[in-house]
Amino acid sequence: xxxxxxxxxxxxxxxxxxxxxxxxxxxxxxxxxxxxxxxxxxxxxxxxxxxxxxxxxxxxxxxxxxxxxxxxxxxxxxxxxxxxxxxxxxxxxxxxxxxxxxxxxxxxxxxxxxxxxxxxxxxxxxxxxxxxxxxxxxxxxxxxxxxxxxxxxxxxxxxxxxxxxxxxxxxxxxxxxxxxxxxxxxxxxxxxxxxxxxxxxxxxxxxxxxxxxxxxxxxxxxxxxxxxxxxxxxxxxxxxxxxxxxxxxxxxxxxxxxxxxxxxxxxxxxxxxxxxxxxxxxxxxxxxx
Amino acid sequence: xxxxxxxxxxxxxxxxxxxxxxxxxxxxxxxxxxxxxxxxxxxxxxxxxxxxxxxxxxxxxxxxxxxxxxxxxxxxxxxxxxxxxxxxxxxxxxxxxxxxxxxxxxxxxxxxxxxxxxxxxxxxxxxxxxxxxxxxxxxxxxxxxxxxxxxxxxxxxxxxxxxxxxxxxxxxxxxxxxxxxxxxxxxxxxxxxxxxxxxxxxxxxxxxxxxxxxxxxxxxxxxxxxxxxxxxxxxxxxxxxxxxxxxxxxxxxxxxxxxxxxxxxxxxxxxxxxxxxxxxxxxxxxxxx
Numbered sequence: 001x002x003x004x005x006x007x008x009x010x011x012x013x014x015x016x017x018x019x020x021x022x023x024x025x026x027x028x029x030x031x032x033x034x035x036x037x038x039x040x041x042x043x044x045x046x047x048x049x050x051x052x053x054x055x056x057x058x059x060x061x062x063x064x065x066x067x068x069x070x071x072x073x074x075x076x077x078x079x080x081x082x083x084x085x086x087x088x089x090x091x092x093x094x095x096x097x098x099x100x101x102x103x104x105x106x107x108x109x110x111x112x113x114x115x116x117x118x119x120x121x122x123x124x125x126x127x128x129x130x131x132x133x134x135x136x137x138x139x140x141x142x143x144x145x146x147x148x149x150x151x152x153x154x155x156x157x158x159x160x161x162x163x164x165x166x167x168x169x170x171x172x173x174x175x176x177x178x179x180x181x182x183x184x185x186x187x188x189x190x191x192x193x194x195x196x197x198x199x200x201x202x203x204x205x206x207x208x209x210x211x212x213x214x215x216x217x218x219x220x221x222x223x224x225x226x227x228x229x230x231x232x233x234x235x236x237x238x239x240x241x242x243x244x245x246x247x248x249x250x251x252x253x254x255x256x257x258x259x260x261x262x263x264x265x266x267x268x269x270x271x272x273x274x275x276x277x278x279x280x281x282x283x284x285x286x287x288x289x
Numbered sequence: 290x291x292x293x294x295x296x297x298x299x300x301x302x303x304x305x306x307x308x309x310x311x312x313x314x315x316x317x318x319x320x321x322x323x324x325x326x327x328x329x330x331x332x333x334x335x336x337x338x339x340x341x342x343x344x345x346x347x348x349x350x351x352x353x354x355x356x357x358x359x360x361x362x363x364x365x366x367x368x369x370x371x372x373x374x375x376x377x378x379x380x381x382x383x384x385x386x387x388x389x390x391x392x393x394x395x396x397x398x399x400x401x402x403x404x405x406x407x408x409x410x411x412x413x414x415x416x417x418x419x420x421x422x423x424x425x426x427x428x429x430x431x432x433x434x435x436x437x438x439x440x441x442x443x444x445x446x447x448x449x450x451x452x453x454x455x456x457x458x459x460x461x462x463x464x465x466x467x468x469x470x471x472x473x474x475x476x477x478x479x480x481x482x483x484x485x486x487x488x489x490x491x492x493x494x495x496x497x498x499x500x501x502x503x504x505x506x507x508x509x510x511x512x513x514x515x516x517x518x519x520x521x522x523x524x525x526x527x528x529x530x531x532x533x534x535x536x537x538x539x540x541x542x543x544x545x546x547x548x549x550x551x552x553x554x555x556x557x558x559x560x561x562x563x564x565x566x567x568x569x570x571x572x573x574x575x576x577x578x
Contacts, residue, residue, distance in 0.1 A: 125426060129414040132421035133459055137414060160484045168470055170422055181457055184482035186489070189466075193473035195449045200475065 003154075003261040005229075007146070007271030010153040014272070015059055018279045022060040025285050032285035033062040034120065034278070035084050037095045039077065039103065040070030045096040048274075052094075055274045061281055064090070074106045078113055085115040091288065092120035092281035117287065120280035122175070131175045134182050139280045144176035146272035147208060147229050148183075150263065156206065156227050158183040164201045166190045166217070166249070167210035172231055176208055197221065209249040219254035228255060228262040231269050246270075292443075292550040294518075296435070296560030299442040303561070304348055307568045311349040314574050321574035322351040323409065323567070324373050326384045328366065328392065329359030334385045337563075341383075344563045350570055353379070363395045367402055374404040380577065381409035381570035406576065409569035411464070420464045423471050428569045433465035435561035436497060436518050437472075439552065445495065445516050447472040453490045455479045455506070455538070456499035461520055465497055486510065498538040508543035517544060517551040520558050535559075 022032050034056065038045050049065065056063045066080055077099075084093050093114055099107050111123035116138040119127045127138025151158065163180050167173035168191040177187045188204070190197045201207050201221040209217050210231040222228065230248035239245030248265030255262060263269055311321050323345065327334050338354065345352045355369055366388075373382050382403055388396050400412035405427035408416045416427025440447065452469050456462035457480040466476045477493070479486045490496050490510040498506050499520040511517065519537035528534030537554030544551060552558055 125415055125418040125422065128421055129418035132417055132463065133414065160482050162484075162489075174421065181478060181480075184480070186477065186479055186483040188475065188477040189470060190475055191470075191473070193449050194475040195451075200451075 002256045002259050005150060005154050005227075005261055005263045005268065007150060007263065007268045010146075010150050011272045011275040013153060014149060014275045014279060015055075018061075018275065018282050019059040021282045021286065025282065025289070026060065028289060030285055030289065031062050031089075032060075032092075032282045033064065033090050034092045034094060034281045035087075035090045036063060036065045037068065037077070037080055037084075037093065038065065039068045039072050039096070039100050041067070042096075048096070051274050052277070056278055059275075059278055061278050070100055071102070072100075074103060074110065077103065077106075077110055081110065081113045085113075085118065088288070091118060091285040092277075093118045094121050094277065095123060097123070118284060120277060120284060128170065131178050134178070139283070140179065141171055141175050142273045142276045142280070143172050143210075143231060143269065144179055146269045146276045147176055147231055148179050149272055149276060150229065150269055151206075151227075154261065156261070158185040158206075161185050161205040162203065163187050163206045163208060164190060164204035165208045165210070166197060166201070167212065167231075169210065172210040176210065176231070180208070211249045213249055214247050215249070215251050217248075217250045217255060219251070219258065222255050222258045224258060224260070226259045228259050229269060230263050230265050233265065233270050291545045291548050294439060294443050294516075294550055294552045294557065296439060296552065296557045299435075299439050300561045300564040302442060303438060303564045303568060304344075307350075307564065307571050308348040310571045310575065314571065314578070315349065317578060319574055319578065320351050320378075321349075321381075321571045322353065322379050323381045323383060323570045324376075324379045325352060325354045326357065326366070326369055326373075326382065327354065328357045328361050328385070328389050330356070331385075337385070340563050341566070345567055348564075348567055350567050359389055360391070361389075363392060363399065366392065366395075366399055370399065370402045374402075374407065377577070380407060380574040381566075382407045383410050383566065384412060386412070407573060409566060409573060417459065420467050423467070428572070429468065430460055430464050431562045431565045431569070432461050432499075432520060432558065433468055435558050435565045436465055436520055437468050438561055438565060439518065439558055440495075440516075443550065445550070447474040447495075450474050450494040451492065452476050452495045452497060453479060453493035454497045454499070455486060455490070456501065456520075458499065461499040465499065465520070469497070500538045502538055503536050504538070504540050506537075506539045506544060508540070508547065511544050511547045513547060513549070515548040515550075517548050518558060519552050519554050522554065522559050 116126040119138040122141040130137030163185045165177045198220040202223045206227045208229045212232045214234040230250045232249040236247040237244045405415040408427040411430040419426030452474045454466045487509040491512045495516045497518045501521045503523040519539045521538045525536040526533045
């Protein structure tokens with residue numbers, strides 16, 4: 001039976017350290033503060049927001065939510081970001097994306113208005129350059145960083161190991177590849193045009209899947225001794241007796257009996273992401289001291 | 290016998306297209322112009338400079354060389370870059386790196402003073418972000434782009450192919466991996482901590498080596514049917530009866546009889562790099578029209 005790498009334990013351990021750092025800042029009169037900007041009231045945004053508010057409260061981090069109307073225009077959003085850039089009491093800014101349809105064409109431009117110093121969710125070009133160059137220019141995207149924290153927590157050696165990353169998105173696959181490479185892993189990035197993902201994955205020591213395709217990682221992709229990190233969060237309408245629920249890329253019942261360790265979904269990497277985000281807010285606040 | 294992929298043919302083909310574009314700009318009264326900044330007079334810088342001057346003349350591109358003293362200080366160099374940013378007659382700027390020892394600690398800061406619109410040699414963070422994100426934010430580094438031009442010229446299919454890149458530098462290995470991935474190749478990046486480079490390389494369809502280690506790619510690394518691109522330019526003091534000469538990573542006599550196609554060193558990717566750089570200057574000039 002494979003070892004189940006739960007995210008909760010990782011988030012708890014990180015949380016202790018983050019709340020201690022937040023408390024030290026408060027002694028200096030600084031309350032680490034995250035500003036959340038939401039356009040409209042999408043259920044997935046609201047759910048993420050509730051998670052952030054709850055976790056932030058437990059860690060001693062303040063959150064200010066700016067709820068803009070669903071039909072907010074480019075100028076409204078731009079003004080909000082510029083104002084937050086100037087506001088010394090705000091250390092990090094999170095803008096829920098994707099933006100509403102009518103703002104989609106401005107998304108890159110709007111994201112890049114944010115000061116990289118406050119870019120706790122890696123939405124600016126400069127933060128991306130930092131991930132790629134391996135320098136602290138902004139902050140890394142929270143999900144792949146949560147994957148790295150999880151691997152570290154469970155003592156998974158990366159140096160000299162062969163890692164297959166499935167997915168090449170800018171939000172997960174590419175940054176995960178960069179961070180794994182920085183830890184001296186030998187990384188292969190598979191994607192939709194890869195001819196035989198299963199054959200490549202089977203030969204890896206570690207598989208990191210972010211395909212976003214439920215059921216895409218099967219018995220055929222894995223081998224004994226491997227560690228599998230399932231980063232994807234997919235919606236499966238058939239789960240929970242048809243009420244729906246989240247699921248990863250792994251066919252859990254096929255993969256679990258074969259590999260040495262794997263993450264559950266839900267309760268794996270996803271359980272660490274919000275804590276990583278709040279850790280960035282504290283780091284951003286520390287840099288202002 | 291393997292097909293020898295000479296760089297000259299690639300540079301010639303690119304050159305025809307570039308000089309036509311330069312001529313069109315001149316009809317509009319714009320002379321595409323590159324400014325070269327050199328500190329001191331290192332033989333390798335002078336040699337590169339001569340190559341640029343000669344090639345630029347043949348393509349109808351103007352080059353202005355600013356030769357600063359070897360002991361130029363940070364302010365002198367910064368002023369030069371700021372002046373070139375403001376000069377509308379200059380479309381691209383090349384700063385020879387590495388800078389002299391006493392300026393090394395300012396190198397990143399100085400590089401980032403250049404306007405990304407004139408960053409024809411990818412020395413700013415924003416150009417790096419563009420390579421990583423797959424967006425036109427500045428320009429890609431010339432050497433890995435020359436590798437891509439060479440593969441394209443010789444009709445080497447990339448989509449769905451397995452490519453092993455050896456080396457993870459920001460100047461060659463990482464950007465080559467990003468560009469190959471953008472062409473839908475499945476890329477594995479090997480480096481000094483990779484446990485068995487030969488075993489990984491043997492399974493690839495294409496090997497791109499930028500290890501910078503003469504003799505590092507041997508019979509053991511290759512298999513029949515492969516295409517090998519040797520990007521490294523190493524100095525071999527034993528070559529030419531002890532006068533010295535440049536050499537790549539490949540042990541040519543071992544690799545050539547096995548693979549399907551390979552690049553020579555000298556005369557391979559290196560022969561294309563300057564033309565790519567000058568192509569960037571013309572592109573930068575075109576964007577100002």
